[in-house]
Amino acid sequence: MSSMPTIRSRKIAVVQDIPIGRTLKFWEGLKEGKVYATKCKRCERIYFPPAADCPECLASDMDWVPLNDEAEIEAFTYVVIRPTSFQQCKPYTVAIGRLKEGVRVLAWLTGFKLSEVKVGLKVKLAAKTLEDGQLTYEFIRP
Ligand SMILES: [Zn+2]
Numbered sequence: 492m493s494s495m496p497t498i499r500s501r502k503i504a505v506v507q508d509i510p511i512g513r514t515l516k517f518w519e520g521l522k523e524g525k526v527y528a529t530k531c532k533r534c535e536r537i538y539f540p541p542a543a544d545c546p547e548c549l550a551s552d553m554d555w556v557p558l559n560d561e562a563e564i565e566a567f568t569y570v571v572i573r574p575t576s577f578q579q580c581k582p583y584t585v586a587i588g589r590l591k592e593g594v595r596v597l598a599w600l601t602g603f604k605l606s607e608v609k610v611g612l613k614v615k616l617a618a619k620t621l622e623d624g625q626l627t628y629e630f631i632r633p
Contacts (some may be wrong), residue, residue: 526616527541528594537556538593560616562613564586569582569608596615597615598629616628
């Protein structure tokens with residue numbers, strides 16, 4: 492068990508639908524500073540969080556593709572009343588950003604004053620290694 496549950500819980504997006512061995516590329520990508528999605532080899536749809544199977548054409552043959560890092564904020568929320576595991580954090584902003592590929596990503600938005608955040612804001616999707624070594628990704632100032 493972690494002695495620092497607050498930091499550990501900062502990872503808000505979990506790749507949970509894929510057996511652990513098949514997510515390796517995702518975590519390796521974050522280490523290299525890239526955020527990977529999966530792309531169906533048959534119908535070419537892109538999935539984020541990565542999916543093992545394509546719900547569209549039911550194929551199980553997926554490629555890993557690095558996402559473009561340019562995103563535009565579609566929705567956001569400023570979280571003041573934090574969940575128990577986030578009590579030690581300052582209030583934070585969580586946003587949904589749309590990438591060029593048309594994929595939507597849910598992540599923390601950092602590096603902006605709340606007054607600057609608006610729908611349509613251009614941000615960058617960035618892989619990040621936290622102080623405890625945990626890998627995550629967030630939206631930052633481009
Ligand atoms: Zn497909």
